[in-house]
Amino acid sequence: MVTAQLDVVVPQELCLRENLSVWASDAQCRLVVSQPTLDPKLWNEYLDGAFRTYSKYGVECTLDPSAGDDTRLFFSAVNMQGKVVGGMRVIGPLGSAEDSHAVVEWEGNPGLTAVRKMINDRVPFGVVEVKTAWADSDSYQSGLIAKALARPAFTVMSLLGVQFIMATAAAHVLDRWRSSGGVVAAKIPVAAYPDERYRTKMIWWDRRVLANHAEPQQLSRMLAETRELLRDPNAWSGSCAATAGAGL
Template identity: 45%
Template sequence: MTVEMVTVGAERVLRFRDMHSGHAFRVATPGADPEFWRRYLAGALRVYSRYGVESALEYESVADGHSTSLFFTAVDHDGEVVGGLRAQGPYAGAEQAHGLAAWAGEPGEDVLRAMIDARAPEGVVEVKAVWVDRSAAHRAALGAAVARCAVHAAWLLGARWSFATSAGHGIERYRSSGARVAEEVEPVAYPDERYRTVPLWWDTHAHARHATRNQSALIVLERAALRASGRTCPPLSAAGRPAAR
């Protein structure tokens, strides 16, 4: 399948608006949008700390942005960042996938490693540090929009596959955007015993078959908006260097 790609360069911020929640989304490398990168990380740390799982962010190792290929921020009508995610990759193989560490020494590690390695030639992008502010307006719709960003991330980075790990409470939201649970891999207690975490895969070549009708339609509309913003948005006046992959 041939798809018109959008280059996410260090000098540009791509944009789309979620029709259901009304929130604006910004997509950029950390170097292109450093202020929003800091605000995104601060929000992620605040939300993860509330549940005592801030260790899952790997904050100290990712804060410089070097491991992040691009990130998405959701911005409300007051200009506040109220959600987002970041993406790493595309990966050359399983040894680069941070999510695999949750299965280290656990049943399913070899199966998941083989899955990542098998998909790597077509491109695997890992989605991490997903969050939505508890006080955000239209929070359910916003959560659905953030889930769609997992599909956008792989597409923008020229990869077929998006990979993430999720505890049980997030699975249905991700499924709505086309994610499939890797049923062959046993869940693990991560980041602690309160959670049963599973691996998820999005196939950008087949998301329409697995996503809900509404989510699939919105992915198409938002992809068009990202294309349009990539053609029309001017370079930032103070662009940083591209984030290393």
């Protein structure tokens, strides 16, 4: 079994001292890791892009207007012109299934009990959830940007000290998530969310076996990018107490 893990242990009450970034050469963009209070301008640019993208498909109703309250980290893809062309945010670690948006998505759909159990069974080992992922569909690099945004699993797990990452996504985007080691929860029935046009599924990344499921090229990029992002412990070893009052 392949065990390509990075032995970084970080307190869960993490507050970054500065943005972390790495150049994603395949997508021709810079992946920037930040927090809403650390870089409010970048956070708002990410949110604006998410609203524009979700509005194109009529699903902007799924966006959370109070997203900054529970966002522990967010990732922005910034192109060579300095424009945010994609991103995602991370919430958690979850205290229970009720902290996850998945219970909202499966409400009224088959499988809600199984969704709750699957999350609660993993909570003791550390679970975070990826939300509000998007890539600018007007960019000719859209597919590669989305693939780059699928790669930060090791970074998230290392910074937040968790074993599991969970996300929900429409079936047509799951291949990009799978490329970085995500495994679809096959026993969970699809949910018609946010409406009947979509078939939403649940996908998990498990730090112990992630490398066994990732595409080799994606895994190589994931490891290289994580090492670059975490190269300076002084940038991410600060506690929330030490940086209280920063930003907003």
